[in-house]
Amino acid sequence: MSEKVIVALDAMGGDNAPVEIVKGAVEAVKEEAGLLVKLVGREEQVRAELAKYTYPQGQIEVVDAPDVIETGEQPVMAIRRKKDSSMVRALTMVKEKKADAFVSAGSSGAILVGGQVIVGRIRGVERPPMAPxxxxxxxxxxxxxxxxxxxxxxxxxxxxxxxxxxxxxxxxxxxxxxxxxxxxxxxxxxxxxxxxxxxxxxxxxxxxxxxxxxxxxxxxxxxxxxxxxxxxxxxxxxxxxxxxxxxxxxxxxxxxxxxxxxxxxxxxxxxxxxxxxxxxxxKQYGGAPLIGLNGLVVKTHGNAKAMEVKNSLLQCVKFQREKVNEKIIASISAEKLDEAEA
Amino acid sequence: MSEKVIVALDAMGGDNAPVEIVKGAVEAVKEEAGLLVKLVGREEQVRAELAKYTYPQGQIEVVDAPDVIETGEQPVMAIRRKKDSSMVRALTMVKEKKADAFVSAGSSGAILVGGQVIVGRIRGVERPPMAPxxxxxxxxxxxxxxxxxxxxxxxxxxxxxxxxxxxxxxxxxxxxxxxxxxxxxxxxxxxxxxxxxxxxxxxxxxxxxxxxxxxxxxxxxxxxxxxxxxxxxxxxxxxxxxxxxxxxxxxxxxxxxxxxxxxxxxxxxxxxxxxxxxxxxxKQYGGAPLIGLNGLVVKTHGNAKAMEVKNSLLQCVKFQREKVNEKIIASISAEKLDEAEA
The missing domain is CATH 3.40.718.10 (Isopropylmalate Dehydrogenase)
Known part of the structure; x- marks a missing residue:
């Protein structure tokens, strides 16, 4: 497995950010050599947390995002306006294929809206479901x-x-x-x-x-x-x-x-x-995936601790390695063919 | 409390009929002097069960009903055709004010249909709900x-x-x-x-x-x-x-x-x-009442034992004594008045 699976991780989302999020990232890369985590959030804060740990240096990068979407915000507005938030920046990385997946413990509403609006649906998928x-x-x-x-x-x-x-x-x-x-x-x-x-x-x-x-x-x-x-x-x-x-x-x-x-x-x-x-x-299985998108988006509990964050990151690796999206695309295309024949 | 609350009890309904049903009736009348239970079912079978117990004689009567509605039957058909079933006979007693309430561990579907079709809704109640x-x-x-x-x-x-x-x-x-x-x-x-x-x-x-x-x-x-x-x-x-x-x-x-x-x-x-x-x-609170009918209909679990049957009978007594239906009628009438004013 030469190519690493890249996951954009929302370092600022959830009740225990960034402490538990960063800790989860460190634990995940220690366990999985094929994972590259891009921690997206307030760079200074994230680096201060990261400094507490030793870990394989090539497997964690920090991407600065000065803004944060709070839980109470109206999702559509937040996604539209907060271009510099960790969530919008991370989701944009998935859209631009700079990351394979996105994991966040932040606002469910914003994750749902952002996943659909920024990452976008697989062609033919009517409505991506949240599937815990x-x-x-x-x-x-x-x-x-x-x-x-x-x-x-x-x-x-x-x-x-x-x-x-x-x-x-x-x-x-x-x-x-x-x-x-x-x-x-x-x-x-x-x-x-x-x-x-x-x-x-x-x-x-x-x-x-x-x-x-x-x-x-x-x-x-x-x-x-x-x-x-x-x-x-x-x-x-x-x-x-x-x-x-x-x-x-x-x-x-x-x-x-x-x-x-x-x-x-x-x-x-x-x-x-x-x-x-x-x-x-x-929590041992990771978070709830939003499936049917051009990439994977995973929502963990708002109160997620390092263990759940780690498992969500490993879940993204498996999703990518097993080529789940390619199989979904094949299944949806088969459906269209069936309809065309009928 | 001179007037007794009369409950028509489906002696043939549920997995443990008539054994546990009859036992529940006996236990209920021993506990509540103001209760008269009319056990509706195959008279011979019911009397054989009753013979096992001593209880205040004036508080249990047997009403013969040779037929039984089985759990698998299509409810509307069963209620329409099986006129001699314990369920139809008992529900008819409520309709004709020969009983205040009906309790059954039999087919939920038949109880729902029978309650509405035979006993009938309180005027103004749009849809009687099942309310456990x-x-x-x-x-x-x-x-x-x-x-x-x-x-x-x-x-x-x-x-x-x-x-x-x-x-x-x-x-x-x-x-x-x-x-x-x-x-x-x-x-x-x-x-x-x-x-x-x-x-x-x-x-x-x-x-x-x-x-x-x-x-x-x-x-x-x-x-x-x-x-x-x-x-x-x-x-x-x-x-x-x-x-x-x-x-x-x-x-x-x-x-x-x-x-x-x-x-x-x-x-x-x-x-x-x-x-x-x-x-x-x-189960300590009795069964699930179907409310909003001209009388009370209570559905117990299909596998109800004597304890649940007893508590359902006592629940009927309380329902009648507290004049719940009169209060529902008053509330629904007030609603109509509000609408008329609006």
Missing amino acids: LIPTAKGVSILVDSGANVDSRPSFLVQWAKMGSIYMENIMGIKNPKVAIVNVGLEEEKGNQLVKETYPLLKACKDINFIGSIEARNIPNGDADVIVCDAFVGNVILKLYEGTAKMLLSKVKTTLMSSLKTKIGALLIKNSLSDTMKSFDA | LIPTAKGVSILVDSGANVDSRPSFLVQWAKMGSIYMENIMGIKNPKVAIVNVGLEEEKGNQLVKETYPLLKACKDINFIGSIEARNIPNGDADVIVCDAFVGNVILKLYEGTAKMLLSKVKTTLMSSLKTKIGALLIKNSLSDTMKSFDA
Whole structure:
């Protein structure tokens, strides 16, 4: 692998910038020799952080960007006006092929808008979806769309099913991934208008392994690898999943601290329980990719720490090496040919 | 309280009928002297079950219904054709004011259709919602609609907010319950078309305590008492909530059984953990009411055991005593007056 994968990393985005972002970059290049990180942000601040570490010098560069897009800003305005922000500069690097991918813990709205407006869609992709990985009892599933496109059309969901399948097959190594559409029951006649119209299109789709509807209660079991839904529903799933897990685990913790007896019990189970919970942490897979763009854009949690930043950078390397975008382009072109024949 | 609350109970509905259903009825009348249960089902079978128990004789009657609606049947057809089924007979009793309420663990679809077609809507109620209670860190919230009406209109959601508020105030004793609409962000401009159109209507609504949007991640915290959404989204929330809790607790259990050390730890925390989990069990509040009908219809889980059946019967007593339907009628009439004035 002679050519390095170049990732433009938003050094100023998120609650823990630039400290954890820079740390994540250092950890990533130490682990992956084929990665070049371009840290985009306020040069002085970024260099001061970088000075704390030793790392392979050729693998991190700093690109100055004096401005920052804050979380509360109106996304379209921010992207349009803040030309000198870390986000706009980094996204422009992807557009100009000076970087293969962009990673940010900054404003979701600005990342979504910037990804589409600056980097641009792959020709033929109707709407790029936000596609995070969610942990399940069996491993991990991809949830498309979880935040980019509410009020979607059936044709969007069909493309998301294809792109999600390509992602799971190439990045997660799942052969012939099972695709399901989120529904309120398993029968084919169930669902809202969108699901009823999308179901037969997915069923007719030759290049995916469509297994039908999935009820939300079976998502945590890992019954499907690619879970397709409108972004409103996907966002509800993603956030409720996180919120329920957090609340339950905090209830368990409170119980464990409630008496001397339970405290002793807690000591005995602590390590095993913590291992179990780690296996249930989506951060190990990196951030949420926005797929279908001329490049890769990855959104990490706003409160991302070095570990999540590192994993997001490694995720970009894999995405590039496995030529996921080329496979998406091929799949979308095949679709156009099918339509032309029909 | 001289007059008894009469509940028609579907003795044949659900996975554990008639055994657990009859048992639940017996337990309920032992606890509540003001309750009369009419067990509707195959008389011989029901009487055989009843014979196992001693209970206040005047509080349980058996009504013969030789037919049963199975879970897999097409709901509209089943309700139309199976006149002698336990469900149709029991619902007809509510319609004819021979019972105040109906409880069933049978087919959700048939209960929804039967409730609307046989019992009928309160005049002015556009669409009766299914409104289960969901446990939260703070207690319990009502989720309207969780399964009756997908592809809803804004005016439906406004009525659900009102009915949900009346329910929480009168049945759960929560003064001035907080109402929120499920959304993908907190800002007023966020959301899909339905939410964007509904938000200002809820904001303008005088007789509810609308607090704005709620993100799904905050539902488990109990940040709102009345959670309003389209039934597609509500069903996803309800089922994912159950599925996530089940999966996580099973992960915790597996961990506890993984070694001798953790097994000893498990013994020490067992009782406390089990108490915590019980407080998190929605079954203690009964089943999911279908509200806005000329009577009350309550759907319990298909796998409901005696405890859930009992609590659903007690829920009907409270619903009747607190005159919830009269309050709903008053609220809907006030709405009509407002419209007439406007």
